[in-house]
Structures are given as structure tokens and as C-alpha cells.
Amino acid sequence: xxxxxxxxxxxxxxTKGAAEVLADGKDVREIIxxxxxxxxxxxxxxxxxxxTIRRFVNIYVNEEDVxxxxxxxxxxxxxxxxxxVPAIAGGLD
Numbered sequence: 001x002x003x004x005x006x007x008x009x010x011x012x013x014x015t016k017g018a019a020e021v022l023a024d025g026k027d028v029r030e031i032i033x034x035x036x037x038x039x040x041x042x043x044x045x046x047x048x049x050x051x052t053i054r055r056f057v058n059i060y061v062n063e064e065d066v067x068x069x070x071x072x073x074x075x076x077x078x079x080x081x082x083x084x085v086p087a088i089a090g091g092l093d
Contacts, residue, residue, distance in 0.1 A: 001024060001025075001026075001076070001077070001078030002022040002023065002024050002078070003022070003023060003024075003025070003031065003076055003078060003079075003080050003081065003082055004020055004021075004022060004080075004081045004082070005020065005021050005022070005023050005031065005035065005081075005082045005083075005084065006019065006020055006081065006082065006083045006084065007019055007020065007021060007084060008084055008085060008086055010086060011042065011045060011084065011086075014039045014040075014041050014042045014045070015039050015042070016039075021035070021038065021039070023035050023038065023082075025076060026075065026076060027070075027072065027073050027074055027075050027076055028053075028059060028061065028066055028071070028072050028073070028074045028076070028082070029051070029072040029073065031076070031082060032046055032047060032072070045057070046059070046084065047072075051072065052071075052072065053066070053067075053071060053072060055087075056086060056087040057084065057085075057086055057087070058084075058085040058086070058087060059082065059083070059084055059085075060082065060083040060085065061074055061076065061080050061081075061082055062080050062081060063083070
């Protein structure tokens with residue numbers, strides 16, 4: 001089951017400029033692993049060496065943060081949209 005994955009601008013160099021890609025998987029972990037197969041280097045940007053989503057990367061399934069669901073084990077039915085949103089730091093001191 002392929003789901004649509006929305007790619008943020010900073011990661012589009014890895015997806016050959018594509019803002020949206022399709023990936024198969026029964027959960028978020030499989031989606032990330034399949035994205036890595038299609039676009040080598042993407043998983044390193046999203047996950048640490050243990051395979052856990054990096055704290056400065058937010059992943060949403062249908063606008064729900066996976067951290068409030070089951071993180072990488074969040075199950076998918078196949079009709080979801082996954083958004084990858086890198087955290088943005090900044091502001092005034």
C-alpha cells in the first residue's frame with residue numbers, strides 16, 4: 001500500500017526535487033526504510049543510528065504527530081498522507 005509522503009524543501013535534493021513521493025509500508029518505520037531504498041541518505045536525515053526519529057524532525061500522519069501516536073510503529077492503512085517537517089529554530093535573544 002503506497003502512501004503519499006510530503007517532502008520539505010531542505011530534503012528535496014535527496015528526492016531529485018520532488019515535493020511529493022510515494023512509499024509502501026504498514027507503519028512509519030517501513031515507510032522510512034522504503035524511502036531510504038528509493039532515496040539513499042534520507043533515513044540518516046530522519047532517524048538516529050538506532051532508527052528512532054530524530055528529535056528535530058516531526059512526522060505527521062494525516063496531520064497527527066506520530067509522537068502522540070506510536071512513533072515509528074504508527075500503523076498505516078494506505079490512504080494516509082505523511083508530512084515530514086523539520087523543526088525550525090530561531091527567534092530573538
